[in-house]
Amino acid sequence: MENVTQSGKKEANSTYSTPLRSRQVGISETTPKKKRPVNKDLPVPPDRTPTSALRRGILKPISDVSSNKTILNVPSVTFSESRPKKRDHNSGLIKAYLRIRPINSEDVIKPYIQIINDTEVVMIPPKDSHAFKACNKGPEKYMFTKVFNERTSQKRFFLETTLPLVKGVLNGTNGLVFAYGVTNSGKTYSIQGTRNEEGILPRTLDTIFNSIKNLESEAQIKPVRYNEVENYNGNETSVPPIIISKSHMENPFVLSDSNSSSNKNNSAEIEDSDALDLTHKLDNIVVDVDEQFRYAVWVSYVEIYNEKIYDLLEDPGSAKQPESKRKALIVKNDKRTGNKYLSDIKEVRIRNVEEGYAVLKQGMKNRQIFSTLANETSSRSHCIFMIKVIKIPHDKDNATELSSSFVVTSRLSIVDLAGSERTKNVQTTGTRLKEAGNINRSLMVLGQCLEILRANQTRPKGQKHILVPYRHSKLTELFQSSFADGESVMIVNINPVDTGFDENMQVMKFSAVAKDVCTSLKNISSHYGYRSTLLFTPNKIGKENKTCNSSDSKSEDNYDPLINMLFAQIEELREKWINAEMRCGNLKLEIREQVSDEIAVHMSNMGKKCMDQQILTESMERQMEVRRDTPSTIHSGASYYHFSSNLINKLQTEMQELENEVEKLENKLRICASLLNDKDAFIEKLQFENKELERQKLDYVDIETEDDSNLTDQELNSMKINNPSEETSLKEIENYNYLSPKKQEYDDRLCTLNIDDIVEECDEEANQKRTLDEINSQKEEITLKEVENYNYLSPTKQGCDDRVGISLFEDNGWLYDIVEECDEEVNQKRTLDEINSQKGEDAPRKRSTLNIDDIVEECEEVNQKRTLDEINSQKGEDEPRKRRKLRNKKTYFETEIEENLNKVSPPKMKLISNRKSFRRY
Ligand SMILES: Nc1ncnc2c1ncn2[C@@H]1O[C@H](COP(=O)(O)OP(=O)(O)OP(=O)(O)O)[C@@H](O)[C@H]1O
Known part of the structure; x- marks a missing residue:
């Protein structure tokens, strides 16, 4: 049977050799373990099998596992040796992944960050940013290992950024993943996630437990110091009592207790939070692990708050004390390896993902979360969740763990950094200001460390390296070993529409530096002596338990x-x-x-x-041009003086004219004012006369009512006819009645009229009046003329008649003369009438040509005239009666003349015909 080692070489079976587990990402547990193919997409884990290590002489079996002296004879495993031989070209560098937060629906500002491709973005400074004001107006390009846009799912983000580190930690390499960015940019979302969108931390735990399923170790070994282990008492629980009790009481996620009443009591508190929860199964991601080992997972959770490190898994009772009363952890130096570790930190063994969640939840509760203006639940501390994986060799044939022989520990630190906001922007004060100062300081030191690391890496060989200021902050002290030994991933979170463009630009610059830092072990390989160690053998546990608990302090402080x-x-x-x-x-x-x-x-x-x-400058140029364009004569001094004095003279003349004009207008104004005064006087007079009339009317009415109360209308009328004085009084009353509303109207109009209207009205009235007067006078003249004519004619006629009677037979020529005289007189009268009528016609025409002075003068005349007329009209109401009499007389005379003429006519006609015939003759 052949094994495929992590380096890809085929190897023969040996004592320790068991086939490597080849699990494919995304394949569920139901897939048969042994038959699962190796996922070639995933990086091959380093060759850490005891077999190969032994073969290469790296690991040696312990000679005496039962020895009381627990320091094992384990040779140094240098990092370079333990690392995979074939690494991709980026493996030594810190990987920087950019994650852009989605824009809220209410954000109307245009994002100032644009993705160019998978690895590049451009930042365009908005107008209100410092970068823009400081003349750095152009867009700046930044490169990353990979850029994730706002639509990236939590699963994909985990697979592409953190999964390689999870594989690494399961195969013995250290890892560090930290989220960096301004507040509200999505760091906590990326690390922890939400109830339905779990972040990389819960997914890491899930993947680890999915991968080591059925490979959990039963050995009672616990991690100590940086990467050492020791046995612990079998009675000790993996998860310390505080966590168990609190988790089971307060956390409904501890599934075994989910139905307990105590859980129900506290569930509301947890329901409130949008933090992760075990409400559903994750994606069951599984990675390859070496089946020759059994695995134990230990976790710890700390926060760095105000430059002090606090254990988040401490008893909450004391953890919730004010900051001063909380016990801070001390960073200690591992003398043998040179690594930093936290003394007295609580490390908790977790056996499944649920316990992992419970611990995480417990730690989150104790985390310093305060509200700031920038983010409702802003994290004011750096949080570090450490997962230690202890790999214990396993003899499959004997089904025993070789726990006492070879142990490999590796750690993965997942860090949610506090927001790197400017204190100015979040308006923090007091404690918050101090927090912000410390946060910024530690992040600044982190930046300095990365910068110096990068500078050291680029220094030519032989040049002295600059000291990296890790010690300047607690954060960098803890990061020191991770930078030196293992892979580091930086997650850069950006909020593309947040007002903090300048802060985000700092973040981008920071990540640009970080990306170039190589986490090579060359410099510190000498410090790393031990990858694994076992301090106590299981059979001595009882005895050495006390020593175990205080081993740190004793070994370190026994000076x-x-x-x-x-x-x-x-x-x-x-x-x-x-x-x-x-x-x-x-x-x-x-x-x-x-x-x-x-x-x-x-x-x-x-x-x-x-x-x-x-x-x-422009206005000066314009003036220069104007001067250039003016005639050249004015350029010399004398001519210029002449030119300006002319101008002054001209202006003075114009001024004089204007003054004259003003004077004229003032005179007119004065005249108008006096006119107005006259009018007022006239009105007063009228009013007085009105009063007089009214008084007369009242007297009359009184008399009338007294005398006429019993008279009939007919009688009254007859009285009126027979009594001319009464008629006059009636006429007066009529006039008064007629004048009274007129006057009222006149008064009303006077109030609203201005001087121009008054003048105009005067003019109009004067015209009317003049026309009327002229007509009347003409009429009167005619009447008088008629009467005169009549008077004249009457004796003449008498004489004529007489003479006609006498001379009819004497002198025909005389008659002719009389007739001719009559004709002439008639003609004269007609001519006079015509002249008068013409005069009347021309008057308005003449008036139209009058100027203001004439009008004023005329107005005065009119007033005088009117006054006169009114007096006349008042006193001479008998005028119509006289006229009537005259008219009657005239009619009477006319009739008489006509009769006489009729009488005269036949002899006259005869005379005429005789004269004609005589002349013919
Ligand atoms: N990729 C994302 N998708 C959806 N919502 C997101 C994303 N990133 C962030 N958010 C939301 O934005 C808000 C702020 O995110 P978060 O609290 O993670 O910011 P933060 O950087 O951790 O802030 P602080 O440093 O103050 O703690 C949260 O409501 C979160 O749900």
Whole structure:
């Protein structure tokens, strides 16, 4: 039968040789184990079979397993030897995977990160970022081992980033996976996941237990220090009592107790959280493991909070104490290997995935989670979940574990780093500010370490390497061994629309450095002597139990007190020095930020000044052009003086004209004001007259009511006809009644009229009045003329009649003269009428040509006239009566004239005909 070793070579069966288990990723447990083919896609695990190790002389069987002295005679297994010979070209480098968080539906900002391909992204600085303000406006390209977009599922992310490390740890290599990014970028989501979307940590546990199913070890061996092991008392439980009790009481995920009442009581607390839960089976991922071994899985969970390391699996009672009362773990140095380990850390044996979940859940409860402005459940500490896999050789033929002979331990650390936000952006204060400072400091030291590691790697041979400042923070102290021995994976989480572009850019730069760091063992291979060790044999457990428990301290601290004191002093000084360095680094960071802010402000000011300068230059150029375009004569001093004095003169003349205009207008205004005063006076007068009229009316009404109360209408009418004085009074009343509303209307209108309206109205009224007056006067003139004519004609006619009677037979020529005279007079009258009518027609035309002064003058005349007319109209209400009389008289005379004419007419006609015939004759 042939075995396929991890290196791919065919090997003959030996004592230890059993076929390698070839499990394919994604194939369920139901598949027959032995017949499963090797998954060629997965990296081949290093050759760690005891057979091959023995054959190559790396491992040697222990000579005396029952010896009390427990230090085993296990030769050094250098990392380089234990590593697979064939590694892909990237295997030594830290792998950096970028994961972009999905955008929330409410995010309206355009993402500032764009994926170019599987390994490259571009960051475009938004306008409000420091990078943009500091004139670094162009997009920047960053390269990663692989880029995962926002649609990447948790399963795919696990398979491509962490599964190789899981394979490694099951086959004896160390691994480190850490999530780095600003707060709210998805680190915890990637590491722990949610109830339905489990992250890489639960998937790792699941895969480990799926892979070692039926290969669990029964040996009572526990890990100590960095990668050593020792036996423990059979009575000790794998999971310490605190975890068992608490898990079983508080965690419903411990399936065996899921129905207990105590669980139900506490389930609400757990239901609240969106953290992982065992609600469904994961994808049953299985990797190849060596079936010649039996496996034991131990886990521990710590957090680094404010530069102190706390055990998250400590009794919650004490863990929930204020920070000062919690016992911090001490980082110790393994003298033989040079690795750092945590003294007194609680490591818990878990036998299945459920127990793993229970421990994880327990630790999560104790984690320092505080709310900040940036993220509701922001992790304020770095959390490290360590999984140690102990591989114990197994003799299949005898069905016994060779636990006492050869043990291989490997560890996988899964780290959820705290957010690398700027304190300024999250507005943290007090304790939160201190936290943020410490978080940033430790991350800064991590960056420094990676930078120096990279620099050391590129140094030419023979040059002294720079000391890597691992000791400057607890985080890097713990990372030191992982960087040196094993594979490291960095998960870079990015929130593509978060306001922290500048922070994200720092993250990207950090990862660019990390990606180039090679985790080669060359430098520290000499420190690594032991890959496996067994300190106590099982049969001595009872005796050595006490020693076992305190082995760390005894082996480490069993020195002279003076030396201990000196060490303590050294430690103290070192801490001071580290703190000073931290402060210095922090100050540098702040100063750099301030300087970049100031530069940004300065740049923007400069930009503004440049703009102003440009505008000024342009305007000056324009002025220059204008000067160039003006006539050349004004360039000389004298001509320029002449030019300007002319200009001044011209302006002064214009000013004078304007002043005159103003004066004229003021005069007009004065006239209008006086006119208005006159009007007021006139109104007053009218009012007074009105009052007078009213008084008269009232008197009249009184008399009338007294006298006429018993009279009939007919009687009244007859009285009116017979009593002209009464008629006059009635007329007055009528006039008053007519004037009263008119006046009211006039008053109302006066209130609303302005001076122009008044002038216009005056003009109009004057026209009307003048026309009426002219007509009346013409009428009157005609009437008088008629009367005169009549008077004149009447004696003339009489004379004529007389003369006609006498002269009929005497002088025909005289008659002719009379007739001619009559004709002439009639003609004259007609001409006069025509002239008068023409005068009346021309008046408005003339008025239209009047200027304002004329109008004002005319208005005054009109007023005078009106006043006169009104007085006349008031006093002379008899006028119509006179006219009537005159008209009657006129009619009477006309009739008489007509009769006379009729009488005169036949002799006149005869005379005419006689004269005609006489002339003919
Ligand atoms: N890839 C993703 N898919 C879906 N949701 C995600 C993804 N990444 C992050 N989220 C969600 O974004 C929110 C913030 O993520 P998370 O708490 O993991 O951030 P964080 O980086 O761990 O923050 P902090 O450092 O403050 O703890 C959570 O609600 C999480 O569910």
